[in-house]
Amino acid sequence: MRIKIENLNQVYKNGNHALKDLNLEIPDGMFGLLGPNGAGKSSLMRILVTLMKPSSGKITMDGLDLFKNRKEIRSMLGYLPQDFRFFASLKTSEFLDYAARLAGMKRSKQRNEAVDKMLEEVGLFEVRDRKANKLSGGMKRRLGIAQALINDPKLIIVDEPTTGLDPEERIRFRNLLSTVSAKDATIILSTHIVGDISSTCENMALLNQGQLAFTGSPEDLIKKAEGNVWQIKATEKEYLEINDKYPVISTVPADYGWEIQVVAEDIDGYYGEKIAPNLEHAYVHFMENSLNQWTQG
Ligand SMILES: Nc1ncnc2c1ncn2[C@@H]1O[C@H](COP(=O)(O)OP(=O)(O)OP(=O)(O)O)[C@@H](O)[C@H]1O
Numbered sequence: 001m002r003i004k005i006e007n008l009n010q011v012y013k014n015g016n017h018a019l020k021d022l023n024l025e026i027p028d029g030m031f032g033l034l035g036p037n038g039a040g041k042s043s044l045m046r047i048l049v050t051l052m053k054p055s056s057g058k059i060t061m062d063g064l065d066l067f068k069n070r071k072e073i074r075s076m077l078g079y080l081p082q083d084f085r086f087f088a089s090l091k092t093s094e095f096l097d098y099a100a101r102l103a104g105m106k107r108s109k110q111r112n113e114a115v116d117k118m119l120e121e122v123g124l125f126e127v128r129d130r131k132a133n134k135l136s137g138g139m140k141r142r143l144g145i146a147q148a149l150i151n152d153p154k155l156i157i158v159d160e161p162t163t164g165l166d167p168e169e170r171i172r173f174r175n176l177l178s179t180v181s182a183k184d185a186t187i188i189l190s191t192h193i194v195g196d197i198s199s200t201c202e203n204m205a206l207l208n209q210g211q212l213a214f215t216g217s218p219e220d221l222i223k224k225a226e227g228n229v230w231q232i233k234a235t236e237k238e239y240l241e242i243n244d245k246y247p248v249i250s251t252v253p254a255d256y257g258w259e260i261q262v263v264a265e266d267i268d269g270y271y272g273e274k275i276a277p278n279l280e281h282a283y284v285h286f287m288e289n290s291l292n293q294w295t296q297g
């Protein structure tokens with residue numbers, strides 16, 4: 001499913017301008033939405049799943065106007081909200097059955113099959129009779145994704161799905177989403193964890209204070225940071241100065257003091273060399289620059 005967002009604005013009742021003239025195209029496949037706290041990721045997602053009407057703007061999905069074809073588009077959607085909660089009284093399998101009903105699966109035989117298959121896929125079959133609110137954090141997240149996938153959606157929107165997961169669960173989660181996106185669905189994944197994007201998403205957008213700071217592939221983003229990352233050998237005293245001047249990405253103790261990585265165009269005479277950027281460096285580079293642009297413009 002291809003999504004086109006034009007001149008989107010979201011102003012909340014209290015005056016918070018969460019999205020500012022956003023123009024963005026989201027192609028098929030796995031799409032990463034990256035940005036710091038308050039960037040507008042959840043606001044955008046709530047609009048895309050038709051839970052909230054934006055202040056202004058236009059959105060089409062495969063050419064269909066989102067606001068004129070709300071019902072039709074909703075039946076093709078799966079959504080995992082950032083603050084997903086369960087109904088305490090339901091067992092894991094009952095909860096999933098309930099989600100399937102909500103998604104419009106009317107026949108109980110079809111529903112039972114779908115529920116069992118999904119429990120297997122997310123590794124919750126063994127705990128299907130346990131109350132949903134008694135599951136571990138990682139299991140709850142998996143149940144969350146299961147309810148979003150139960151109706152075989154064409155568009156899946158997951159808001160910060162890996163928060164609080166241990167590294168193994170996180171990898172599992174990413175792989176699960178990758179297999180789903182291979183079934184020609186579009187997945188939009190929001191995160192402020194750079195590593196979640198680099199390992200799975202072909203395309204991405206970087207949001208900052210409600211504005212689009214970048215869109216393209218993660219590789220494009222990295223390319224744009226080339227020449228702006230330095231590894232510096234610093235004494236104790238220099239380290240304090242450098243820390244005031246530039247964004248420091250990493251610090252490793254060395255016999256002369258510290259070996260540090262910074263994002264900067266130039267390092268005014270400190271002893272160091274340019275190194276190849278990774279996505280984390282590129283992220284910092286872009287956030288710094290987009291903020292500078294706005295404050296100067
Ligand atoms: N219901 C609301 N009423 C008023 N302001 C809101 C509301 N929801 C969000 N905002 C504001 O809109 C801006 C964007 O918030 P949003 O939750 O979309 O960001 P986010 O990128 O999802 O952040 P996070 O990474 O912390 O989840 C913030 O300034 C936030 O305070």
Ligand SMILES: [Mg+2]
Nearest residue numbers: 041042043082
């Ligand atoms: Mg959010």
